[in-house]
Amino acid sequence: MSNQIRNSDPATKPQLRSMQRQLAEANDPQLMRVVAMVDAMQDRGEADQLIAPLRARLSVLRPRRPMSLARLLFTPLNPIIVSGPEWRRGMLAIPRTALQPLADLVRDGAARQCADAERRVTGLSTNHTEEINAIGREIWPQAAKLLRSSSPPETWTEATGLQAADFSIIVNQAAAGLMYGDDILNLIAQAQRGKDPANFEYEHLLDSAMEAGADGLAIVMALLASRLPRAETMLIAAEDIVARQGEPALRQAADRAVDAMLDGMDTKSVSGSPLGSAVGELRRMVGLLEDIDARSGQRPTRRAKVEKIRQQIDSASRQKFTKSLDIDLLKPAEQLATASDQEVTNLEAAARGLRNFEQAARRLGGADQYDRQLRSAAEALRPQADETPQTFADRIRLIEILQGSEAAAALLGS
Amino acid sequence: MSQPDPRLPPPVLEHLPTTYLDRGIAVPFTTPQLAGARVRPAERVALELIVPNPSGGRGVYIIPWEDLTSLCRPTVFDLRLSAMVNAVNGVTPATIRKAARAIAAQGYAGRTAAAAARTADESDRQAGMIANFTLLLELVRAVEKPGENPVPPEKERPAELERRARRAVARVAPDLGRTPESIATALEEIGTLFSGIGLRAGQSGARLQALLARLILLRQELARFIETNPPDGMPEADLVAGSLDLTINCTRATLADAHILSADIVGMLKRWITAPEEMAHIIARADWLLDGWERVVNLWETADHPGETVVTLAEMCNLVPVIPRELGNWVSQHINIDVDITRHRRRVILLEDWRTGRSISDMVARNENLLA
Numbered sequence: 025m026s027n028q029i030r031n032s033d034p035a036t037k038p039q040l041r042s043m044q045r046q047l048a049e050a051n052d053p054q055l056m057r058v059v060a061m062v063d064a065m066q067d068r069g070e071a072d073q074l075i076a077p078l079r080a081r082l083s084v085l086r087p088r089r090p091m092s093l094a095r096l097l098f099t100p101l102n103p104i105i106v107s108g109p110e111w112r113r114g115m116l117a118i119p120r121t122a123l124q125p126l127a128d129l130v131r132d133g134a135a136r137q138c139a140d141a142e143r144r145v146t147g148l149s150t151n152h153t154e155e156i157n158a159i160g161r162e163i164w165p166q167a168a169k170l171l172r173s174s175s176p177p178e179t180w181t182e183a184t185g186l187q188a189a190d191f192s193i194i195v196n197q198a199a200a201g202l203m204y205g206d207d208i209l210n211l212i213a214q215a216q217r218g219k220d221p222a223n224f225e226y227e228h229l230l231d232s233a234m235e236a237g238a239d240g241l242a243i244v245m246a247l248l249a250s251r252l253p254r255a256e257t258m259l260i261a262a263e264d265i266v267a268r269q270g271e272p273a274l275r276q277a278a279d280r281a282v283d284a285m286l287d288g289m290d291t292k293s294v295s296g297s298p299l300g301s302a303v304g305e306l307r308r309m310v311g312l313l314e315d316i317d318a319r320s321g322q323r324p325t326r327r328a329k330v331e332k333i334r335q336q337i338d339s340a341s342r343q344k345f346t347k348s349l350d351i352d353l354l355k356p357a358e359q360l361a362t363a364s365d366q367e368v369t370n371l372e373a374a375a376r377g378l379r380n381f382e383q384a385a386r387r388l389g390g391a392d393q394y395d396r397q398l399r400s401a402a403e404a405l406r407p408q409a410d411e412t413p414q415t416f417a418d419r420i421r422l423i424e425i426l427q428g429s430e431a432a433a434a435l436l437g438s
Numbered sequence: 439m440s441q442p443d444p445r446l447p448p449p450v451l452e453h454l455p456t457t458y459l460d461r462g463i464a465v466p467f468t469t470p471q472l473a474g475a476r477v478r479p480a481e482r483v484a485l486e487l488i489v490p491n492p493s494g495g496r497g498v499y500i501i502p503w504e505d506l507t508s509l510c511r512p513t514v515f516d517l518r519l520s521a522m523v524n525a526v527n528g529v530t531p532a533t534i535r536k537a538a539r540a541i542a543a544q545g546y547a548g549r550t551a552a553a554a555a556r557t558a559d560e561s562d563r564q565a566g567m568i569a570n571f572t573l574l575l576e577l578v579r580a581v582e583k584p585g586e587n588p589v590p591p592e593k594e595r596p597a598e599l600e601r602r603a604r605r606a607v608a609r610v611a612p613d614l615g616r617t618p619e620s621i622a623t624a625l626e627e628i629g630t631l632f633s634g635i636g637l638r639a640g641q642s643g644a645r646l647q648a649l650l651a652r653l654i655l656l657r658q659e660l661a662r663f664i665e666t667n668p669p670d671g672m673p674e675a676d677l678v679a680g681s682l683d684l685t686i687n688c689t690r691a692t693l694a695d696a697h698i699l700s701a702d703i704v705g706m707l708k709r710w711i712t713a714p715e716e717m718a719h720i721i722a723r724a725d726w727l728l729d730g731w732e733r734v735v736n737l738w739e740t741a742d743h744p745g746e747t748v749v750t751l752a753e754m755c756n757l758v759p760v761i762p763r764e765l766g767n768w769v770s771q772h773i774n775i776d777v778d779i780t781r782h783r784r785r786v787i788l789l790e791d792w793r794t795g796r797s798i799s800d801m802v803a804r805n806e807n808l809l810a
Binding site: 068198218372379383413414418433436 | 513517550600797
């Protein structure tokens with residue numbers, strides 16, 4: 025595959041698209057292997073394009089990727105990095121094509137520190153979160169200052185495909201994210217450990233971020249919302265700050281951040297990913313929608329937008345569930361009587377994934393549909409006559425996972 | 439006295455057991471709400487269920503065993519285990535372990551747990567055979583006169599060893615006032631009793647010695663964690679480590695007591711004939727001491743990634759077995775536990791993040807993996 029995808033001959037473009045389609049259908053381990061293969065290439069060329077459409081899924085899967093100086097520098101910005109063609113002015117986002125030129129600027133301004141950081145990240149992967157953050161927090165604020173004071177490099181337009189005027193916009197956003205990167209990551213890590221940060225902790229960070237102007241507030245809000253399990257406390261903190269300051273620019277910035285959160289909710293991360301990796305992202309999006317909705321009482325336009333996105337994700341979720349129930353569970357379960365231990369374990373994992381998925385998805389609607397489908401699936405999995413005790417137990421367990429222990433226990437006596 | 443309102447949950451009670459039987463025996467339920475549950479005999483009902491306060495705070499629920507379903511919706515595995523435990527004649531760590539393995543082997547905690555249950559049964563059976571074989575070797579060594587046989591029993595051919603063993607049993611039987619057959623049976627029974635702890639220290643294949651080694655490793659890893667002065671999880675790690683210190687020391691002491699018995703094979707046989715229950719009790723002490731700790735160490739060993747450490751520690755903290763005062767009678771000749779025992783009779787630090795965000799079915803799956 026590596027030789028095929030390195031070739032940038034336009035004649036291979038259809039081939040590339042075909043491979044992208046295949047990769048979209050690949051399961052998680054297959055996708056991880058392809059990413060590892062691309063990362064191992066000396067000259068990645070168009071190989072990057074192969075995985076570009078799958079970035080939303082990769083952000084959920086978080087495959088282990090080798091660290092480099094550029095990856096270290098922009099770690100805090102990861103959730104808002106978009107592809108070059110996708111980037112538009114006004115977005116709270118950093119185009120991927122700008123990363124290397126920005127990294128070069130930082131390297132020019134802080135050669136010794138960058139060399140030291142580069143040496144320390146050698147051999148680490150993106151999974152070494154604690155080590156990366158420890159190294160990164162020493163260089164992110166300095167990188168932010170360097171970027172703010174820098175001018176666009178001569179090769180900017182050629183290297184990025186962007187206009188010269190885009191430079192200051194991108195640099196300001198990147199600098200704000202880097203300046204407060206450590207604080208952002210700490211609050212997110214705290215929330216992910218189950219300890220939701222207090223209102224004052226968010227206020228303290230957002231107050232500081234305003235030193236970088238309205239854009240600073242917006243970018244920090246967007247970065248927080250991209251990873252927080254729940255965002256309501258952060259949204260309340262932002263509202264309080266905006267109300268206290270009374271500046272229209274700050275209100276607009278906060279609105280931009282919320283709009284960016286809504287615009288960032290891509291149904292592809294539900295429909296385009298295997299169920300197992302879609303659950304986490306679905307939960308996050310549902311929580312974020314609920315939180316934004318809860319803070320939009322007097323904002324009919326925003327509520328309408330929330331409702332529209334809710335419907336889109338609801339629809340995508342129902343389709344995903346129906347498809348996955350059939351493909352991942354019911355079809356393979358037809359061979360349950362002869363299934364190996366591993367195949368049964370996979371079926372149970374699929375059933376658990378479906379249950380987790382519908383529990384998140386039903387918060388958007390469709391409870392009746394999910395209940396009906398789960399009942400129907402349980403009926404299809406019902407124990408059959410003359411099966412071995414092991415297959416009987418396997419069926420009871422699948423029904424238990426899908427419908428609960430009462431439904432399964434009822435079959436034990438029947 | 440007025441009847442309790444069945445619509446309300448049972449009252450939360452302090453649980454400061456005096457004896458190990460009063461503490462109850464850990465039951466490896468897979469329903470998350472039943473984590474840390476124990477069973478014990480009761481006066482007015484056959485068995486009682488003791489469940490830690492699900493909030494993570496102090497105290498426990500104590501209810502009749504049959505009322506299990508009033509607390510939560512148990513998994514099918516738990517329902518079947520509960521029924522089997524109800525039919526058990528005498529609850530001990532051994533009988534509960536046997537019941538749990540029997541249900542797991544049927545596949546109701548998944549195929550991995552079923553395979554693990556079968557493997558564990560087979561390991562115990564083999565450990566019993568090895569213990570029985572070793573006891574026979576000891577008996578041959580003890581009974582044969584010096585120089586009677588130039589080949590040490592452990593190097594003897596199987597057929598000849600069998601002959602020498604039969605001869606040793608026949609020689610010792612009259613002195614003990616028993617038939618050779620009853621002595622052979624006694625050796626088998628003693629071998630079974632020792633299968634979990636081994637006949638001497640350092641037998642890593644013995645189940646409880648292997649568990650003790652894992653607990654020592656856990657203690658070392660907790661020490662390393664505490665040394666990093668982490669922002670979260672320090673009090674929980676400290677509590678688990680402190681309780682481990684006491685448990686490890688006391689388990690070593692009770693194992694030493696049991697191993698001293700096996701050092702004098704003829705004396706041990708005499709004791710078995712005259713006071714079998716007392717001897718069985720001494721040998722089983724380590725099992726009672728370590729009861730409930732396997733789940734704690736399994737949690738630590740199966741934590742997915744370093745970020746889970748704090749959440750795992752909080753969960754472990756809630757499962758740390760309470761140490762009853764009876765321990766003082768078991769090991770007071772070796773260790774002064776008066777200071778430590780008071781410290782570890784409290785339940786846990788308030789579990790702030792008891793809601794980990796994980797779904798119930800994921801938690802059940804994780805709990806099933808702990809059986810594997």
